Amino acid sequence: METLKNFGAFVLLIFFMVHNTSVNCQVLAPTYANVSYGDDPAQIVDYYIAPNNSLTSVTHVVILIHGGAWGGGSKSDMSPFVPFILSAFPGYLVANMEYRLGTWSSPGYPKQTEDIGAVISFIKSKLPGQKLTFALFGGSAGAHLSLLYGYRYDAINRDVSVVIDVVGPADFTDPAYAWNLVYNWIFFAFIGPNFYFLNPGIYNETSPLTWATPNSPKTIGFYGDKDPLVPNSQHKILGDKLNNLGVVNEVTVYSGGHFDWSPTDVQDMKDKIVVFLAKYF
Numbered sequence: 001m002e003t004l005k006n007f008g009a010f011v012l013l014i015f016f017m018v019h020n021t022s023v024n025c026q027v028l029a030p031t032y033a034n035v036s037y038g039d040d041p042a043q044i045v046d047y048y049i050a051p052n053n054s055l056t057s058v059t060h061v062v063i064l065i066h067g068g069a070w071g072g073g074s075k076s077d078m079s080p081f082v083p084f085i086l087s088a089f090p091g092y093l094v095a096n097m098e099y100r101l102g103t104w105s106s107p108g109y110p111k112q113t114e115d116i117g118a119v120i121s122f123i124k125s126k127l128p129g130q131k132l133t134f135a136l137f138g139g140s141a142g143a144h145l146s147l148l149y150g151y152r153y154d155a156i157n158r159d160v161s162v163v164i165d166v167v168g169p170a171d172f173t174d175p176a177y178a179w180n181l182v183y184n185w186i187f188f189a190f191i192g193p194n195f196y197f198l199n200p201g202i203y204n205e206t207s208p209l210t211w212a213t214p215n216s217p218k219t220i221g222f223y224g225d226k227d228p229l230v231p232n233s234q235h236k237i238l239g240d241k242l243n244n245l246g247v248v249n250e251v252t253v254y255s256g257g258h259f260d261w262s263p264t265d266v267q268d269m270k271d272k273i274v275v276f277l278a279k280y281f
Contacts (some may be wrong), residue, residue, distance in 0.1 A: 067140025143168020
């Protein structure tokens with residue numbers, strides 16, 4: 001077990017080296033920083049509104065959810081995405097959240113999806129009487145959480161109308177995931193030390209596509225064709241499932257790995273997100 005942990009630590013180091021690729025845009029100071037939405041110190045969120053905009057006029061909220069293999073990362077990883085959203089949609093409220101990180105002994109499931117629900121409930125409580133709709137915008141593990149919350153936990157309330165998925169795992173029962181012990185190890189921060197061959201049920205239960213229905217949120221996804229952390233099969237599985245269900249979706253695959261894409265492709269991604277939000281959000 002110690003050998004496995006040491007090897008996993010190496011894999012996680014590589015993950016953070018790849019994951020922290022710059023988005024190449026300015027970072028804005030939050031309008032309201034480190035607002036508590038729960039009792040745990042990790043449950044804080046930054047809010048951004050455009051100058052001359054008022055919270056009382058907000059109807060659209062984009063929640064940013066960082067990656068980090070369910071056990072690391074921070075909201076600062078997503079802050080570079082704020083300027084292009086507010087420049088295109090100055091009437092939006094952008095919420096950049098922290099969530100409780102997972103460990104083998106205190107896994108992220110289900111507390112991390114509970115934290116997303118807590119942020120949504122907190123925002124609704126602070127803006128009573130306003131008809132709000134939400135988009136979840138996640139990167140890597142944060143994209144998985146966005147998909148899982150949108151497809152599973154929001155099925156009744158239907159607060160989430162759009163999910164933006166950047167290199168997010170969608171189906172952990174995919175053989176390319178399930179039978180890769182390194183991928184299993186990375187997932188332990190979310191589900192605890194459960195290998196697929198010993199506990200396939202937990203992999204099925206935490207796969208967003210298990211819960212997808214024709215009423216699932218409209219989804220736009222972006223993947224790299226040489227991603228060392230998300231199998232190349234995932235984007236096709238996601239698109240095929242959503243197409244079969246009749247869920248509006250777009251999936252784009254770029255040349256490269258886990259978001260280490262060219263500046264041209266990153267700009268293309270941002271442009272596609274703006275068009276998708278303008279059309280469906």
